[in-house]
Structures are given as C-alpha cells and as structure tokens.
Amino acid sequence: MATQPKNIIIIGGSLAGLMTGLTLKHLGHTIRIYERSPTTLLHSQGAGIVFGPEAQSFFSQHVHVSRSLSISSKLRQTLNRDGSILNRDEREQKMVSWDLLYFCLRACFDGLKSSYCETPERKEEEGKGKYFYARKVTGVKDLGEQVEVEFEDVDADDLFGSEKADLVIAADGPSSSVRKLLLPEVVRTYAGYVAWRGTVVESEASKLLKTTFVDHFTFFHGPGIQILSYLIPGENGSLEPGKRLINWVWYCNYPADSPEYKDLMTDSDGHFHHTTMPVGKIQDQLWTQQKEHAKDVLPAAFSELVCATKMPFVQAITDVISPQASFFNKKLLLVGDAVAGFRPHTAASTSQAAYHALLVEQMMKGEISNEMLDEMMDYARHLSAAGQKMGNRSQFGDAGINLKVS
Template sequence: MTKHAIISGGSIGGLFAATALLKAGWHVDIYERTEVELSGRGAGIVTHDTLNNALRAVGADLTDLGVQVQDRVAFHKDGSRVATLPYPQIVTSWDRIHQMLRRLVPDGAYHLGKHITGYTQTADNVSALFSNGTTRTADLLVGADGFRSAIRGQMLPDIKPQYVGYVVWRALAHERDLPSDVHSAIFPNFAFFTPSQSQIIGYPIAGQNNDLREGNRRYNFVWYAPAPAELLRDMLTDETGQHHPISIPPPLVRDAVLQDMQERAKATLPAGFVEILSRSERPFFTPIYDHHSPVMHDGRVALSGDAACVARPHVGMGVTKAAEDALCLAKHAATSLETYSQTRVPASLRAHLQARELGSWMLEEDAQNADGSSHVRLTEIMRLTAATVA
C-alpha cells in the first residue's frame, strides 16, 4: 500500500521533502500555516552543484536557473579592488527555487492556512495535531517548519535558537536604476566588503518574473551588521510600541530604524554600495539565530531543513542543506529514520560550524581594517563564503 507522509511547512524545505518523497513513491500532504502562497521578497540564493543535482533528482527543470557570475571581488572602502578570485557560480533567488519545486507538488496536496501544533504517535502511525483541533494520521510526519519549529519544540524542548549578536540587512536594486560607474564596477560580480565587525556580500539576480535580460536584473545587497541585544530590541519594536520577539515583518520596521541604518551605511560602506542601497526597494533585516539538533527523528517523526539545524547564511547552505535532508529522508523513510538522523546530524553540524566560524571571523576586531583593506582572513572568507560544505 502507498505510504503517506504529512509535512509541516510549505517553504523550500517542505517542498524538497515532498518532491523527494513523491519520487520515492509516497503520497504526501503539505500543511503550511501561512494563508497565501509564499514569497521570498526576491532574496538571493547561491547555487552549488549539490543543490543543482538535488533539484534534478526531484524532477525540477533547471532552465534559466539564474545569473552566471565569474569572479568574486573584494572592495576597499574607497571603491578600489582589494582582491579578485575567479569563481564561476550561478546565483538565483528564493522565489525561483520555490516556484520550481512548487509546480512539482499537486495543488490538492498543498494546503495553505493550516497550522500544525504537535503530534502523537503509536507503533503503527503518527497523527499531526492542528490549531483548529483537527488531526490527520499518516505513516510519517516531517517537521519542515523552520527554525522555530513546533515539531522540534515537542521532540527536543531543550533546543532553543540563540541570537548571535548581529542582523543581516537585505535590499534589492533594479539594474536599470544603477549609475553606470557603479554598474560596471560592482554589478557583474559576487562582491565582498570585509571591514572589521561587518560584512557586505552582493551579487546580481534575476529581475521580476525571473527576467534574466540585461537591464532587467536586480542586485542583491546583503549587509551583516552587529546589533547588541538592546539595539535589537529597539529595531524589533514597531511604530505603535509593540515589540516583536524573534523577528519583525518588514513593513512594520520603523522609519527611524531604516534612517539609522542608512546613516551607518554612509559612514561605513564604499560609496558604490551606498548608491545601491539608496536606490533599493525598502530594505529589511533578519536577526541571525543559531541552533543545531543532536537527533533528527523521534519514532515516525523526522526534522528537516532549518527545523533541524540552522547554518548561518554565510555558507549559503540553507537551501542546499534542506535538499540533502530531503533526498536522504526519501531514501530511508520507509526503513529507518534512525539511519536518516545518523547521516544528516553530522552533515548539518559541519555546515553549522563552518557558518559559525565565518561569522566569528567577521566579528574580529581590527582597528587597521576599518576600510576593508586588510582582513587577515580575506582569502579564506572569499573561498568559503557560499561554498559547498562537504
């Protein structure tokens, strides 16, 4: 008889789990708590061979995957180049990958506005519990419900994501809006600016509706900036005075917070990046949290993607890690979730630790390097950022 999996969370991790299980002959149902189809606000995602192979394995069509970049370039605050590393790579967007996977899941199997709060299980089956009081029973439950996972909260109540002391500001500028000098110096490159205690990463991605034509693309601006707990609390407080613990919806970020960020950008960043920022759609920020689960299963329940472990975005492995979880899960789900867990826990930990190390290099204090000219780890940062962690 066909086995049935329930998946909590319909973002990229949930879709990867669903498509891999479908390929392995399972019947799947995804339950996503958000009421409307998800959107990544155009956020950029760096691809790796591992990710591309996983997309092919679940049946995705990789045509027009993204923008090809050739070089990684580190900049001085004065706009000159500090270092260049040839590193051909395709950079794409969260929306593009989400669309590629979403179309592989039948509409009848993707349920919006359904919030899973926990589970019960017997030797024969597992039941997902919904916030409206209903339950659904299946052979397998996958917690792909992100870093604040309700499934992990029940499975591993002691594992709590920890704020790491900095946020990432993200923004997108339309290619056609950039001055020609900024465009020619920065736009085609995977760019870095690595002053003491901060970091910029930037790269081109497709325009609206995956438009890859020159002039129609966008530049993805990513700026890691320290925010001690007290400052973060202020940044997470909206105009009405309401504090949003963990993260704040972008439209609710106060104008004063945006203005303060723009002023710090002017004082810290090369003029070309300040231009990109000033011509971007409303920037938004995400606080960075760490967590890692020592096991990824409990009976018939498995964790995958960010629910199991977060690798900070420095390694650009969030999507790739979720893809590898999914393929491994599909391989072992019918026989041994323990083998799944034993395989994926150490692999996730490697990505998690590499990301933490990159984060710690970024936070190193060095008065000589306020202009980004002399980070002692620059070569390693350029080589290991958004690179596959084996």
C-alpha cells in the same frame, strides 16, 4: 521504489518541505503539506540564494521545468574602503532567488500556476500532493504503526483537527514547532548581529553600481561589518539583463539587550519581531539612520547600493541545532532548518534542504538506513560550527557570543 505507497504528512511548506514532498511524490507516495501561513503564497522578502551543488543536483533530478533558474557569477572580489580592488578570485558561483525556487517547486508538487514557470504534466506513477494553508501543528503522538498530527486552523477561532500518517516530516524551519514539542530544551539563540537586506533593479542602477556588482560576487569587510552583493533573478524570475536584481546583505552588530536592537526589531506599528523585520515595517527614522551610516563606513558603490534600495528588511542572525533528527522509531523526521539553522555566511540552508530531501529519497528506496541519520547530523554539526566561526571572526574578531532569542 518503495514497495508500498505511504501516507505522509510534511509540516512546513517552504523550500525544505516542498523538496522533500516532491521526492516522495515522485516515489508514488501520498503527500500532504501543512503550512501555517494563512496566505495562499509565502513571501520571499526578495531574498537571494547561492545555488550550491546539492540544490543544483536536486533541481536537475526532480524539478522538470523548461526554463533556466540561476545567474552565474564568474568573479569574486573584495573592495577596499576607498573602492579599489583588494583581491579578485575567478570562481564561478550560481545565484537564484527564493521566490523562483518556491514557485517552480509548487508547480511540480501540486500544480500551482504562476508567471514563473509552466506547470508540468503529472506522470501516472507519481503519488498525489496536496498543500494545505493555515494549519498550525499543536501536537504529535506516536500511535505505534502511525503518527497522529494535531493541528488548528489559524484562520478560524475554534477549528481543530487531527490526522494520521505513516510518516511525518517536520520541515518547519529554525523555530520548528515540532522540535519544540519534542525537545523543548533546544533553544534558538541570537548571535549578536543582524543582516540588513535589500535589492535594486539592474535597469535602475547607476554606471558605478553596474560596473561593481553586475556579474561579480562582491564583498567589503570592516570592523564589525561585512557587506556582500550579487545578482539574482528579477520579477517573475526574469534572467533578462536589466530586469535582474542587485541583491545585498549587510551584517551589523546589535547587542541583544541594547536599546538599539530593541528599537530595530520594533516595527512601525509598535510590534516587536524576534527574528525578521518584514519589508515595509522598518521605522522610517531607522532606515534613514542606516543609509547615513552607510555613507560613513562603506565603499562608495556599496553605500550607493544601500541608499538606492526602496524596501529593505532585517533578519536577526541566530544559531540552533537539534541533537537528533529522528523520533518515534523513524516515523517522524526533522529536515532542513528544523535540524540546524545555519548562519547565512555558509550559504548552506537551501543546500541542506536539498541534501536532506535526496537522503530521504534514498532511505525510502531502501538504499540507505541508519547511516542517513548519522550523515544528516554530521553535516549539521560541521556547517553550524563553520558558520559560527565565520560570523564571529567577521563581526567580533573571533569573540564567541551566545544570547537567547525567545
């Protein structure tokens, strides 16, 4: 354990920020998380997550809640266009939902009460954790022994402030505002395709959907198309059969400068979204067109799954990687997607966040030093390249594409 408790600010209050904050709180440090969202809770959009080994290791060590978190899929299968089985692979994978992980982390970090899990008692040796909303970071300054963080309150017109910390950790995602301040030349780029996403409640699914997708990790590949599906926890993180969700992700190509892409990312109120089209904001006629397209190109089970979805959303697939993770003589660190935003084919975003949190823990305990940063960047470069290779092979037959997203 660190010999002297530190005053630490974490910028970004999603999974990476909470994981890192929780490990440091368990070491006795005082943690303040600044989240720019003005709402009291972030929105998951109903996203499913593959629960990889790094994430499993982190939660077993640091998240002490008396409930199960994941659903196991023991069979991986790929369908032909006619719905027959192309291949099967008996490989167990664990699935979870963003919202279940978030609420369990919040319960352990700052005692947020929810219907997802109980709030564990704080141990005496733990540090203090506080979570601030509506704090948009506008500047960071190296003061020698400390770092000054400047911010504004996004809920107030003229409320600005600054606070000092011994260590600052930027966990503010692939469009990291901190990374932009320090490395403005690092640009997040659009990969030329998007992910349509949605869920269907298991109890509302037909016999065909249950037979095809329940307890199976299922894929279909076609020209410029990949769609996949797996079970995730349902409302309030329920793992009960019938209450679980059949989660699907459908990758479709949209050239950056095409009218179709601009139309897709313009919501029903006329606002353009650069990376995510939220639930309930997709133009009705575009969703109708997509469901008709599903009937034309997907196996019957996948087509029915898409058409049964009530609240879809869309994510632009992007690439970004920082050339470094450390600044101000290691008093400011990037973690999670702020270091590298992977394409979702790798299923590694949450794993990277957990991996970084555990590395930071080792660094603060004095178990590792410079090699931590080398490991972080090697991991980031490897997974970034792997995600690009998988995505480009799937969507473009290995054709490289590199188009900017502003």
